[in-house]
Amino acid sequence: MRRSDAVRLVALSAIWGSSFIFIRVIAPVLGPILTVMTRVLIGGAVLVAYCRIVGLDAEVSRHWRQYAVIGIVNSTLPFMLFAFAALYLPASYSVILNSTAPLFTALFAIPLLHERLTPVKVAGLLVGATGVALVSRAGPVVPDLWFWTAVAACLGATTCYALSSIYMKKYAAGAKPLAIAGWSQIFAALALAPFMPFASPTAAVTPLLAANVLMLAIFCSSIAYVLYYRLIADIGPTRALTMAFLMPAFGMLWGALFLDEPITLPMIAGCALIIGGATAVLRPAPAKPRQ
Secondary structure: OOHHHHHHHHHHHHHHHHHHHHHHHHHHHHHHHHHHHHHHHHHHHHHHHHHHHOOOOOOHHHHHHHHHHHHHHHHHHHHHHHHHHOOOOOHHHHHHHHOOHHHHHHHHHHHHOOOOOOHHHHHHHHHHHHHHHHHHOOOOOOOOHHHHHHHHHHHHHHHHHHHHHHHHHHHOOOOOHHHHHHHHHHHHHHHHHHHHHHOOOOOOOOHHHHHHHHHHHHHHHHHHHHHHHHHHHHHOHHHHOOHHHHHHHHHHHHHHHHHOOOOOHHHHHHHHHHHHHHHHHHOOOOOOOOO
């Protein structure tokens, strides 16, 4: 890996790790619907404009169904679930639980993509599940009904990420990745439009909050996707996915620095187990011996 690729990988991990900090600040004021709508509408519009500037043809008339499905499953639903979780969970919890996405991807790939279930993958899934259980009891939080509902929401969000990645592999291989990133967010915003009359801020929108909204939309969606798809082109999707393993470290760091969230040893241990399990399930299965 070139030094420039490593720098982009670390930068992307830091940016996406910070998204949970912005959500933690925005969601209690705007609510989940407005938090997600502002993110996908602004982020998608910037990316669509970027595609036009660089002359990339998104072929919307050909791929709009794929953009719509990916927008709902990869943006609308998981962003809403993480925004809901931000009302009751520290940002560091959400970013750690976000790293379970590769575990669910490997799990669903078995029946949907007919991938092999190896002993290593089974061990990885069990280790990852142990990490989730440990993080859920890591403290310092009140383990009430809302806490467990928020944890379930985070796991539901990563399930959506897993399903969308499988859908993209099966049905959207012909679409350009950057076009998917931009137009899927536009369709995610359209999916939320019917719910906008029921959404309103619970407090005054301050300049600081508006700055957080713009940072979430532009840096954590638009710029992050440009970096991500550049990495995919340069080092491949599997190696690009390793940025998910750096995100929890940055998420916990940003939470401690900007939101005064504590970092506990059980959190670190649970995070290590989740990442270890995800690393195991991402390992390619050994080739079958020739007969």
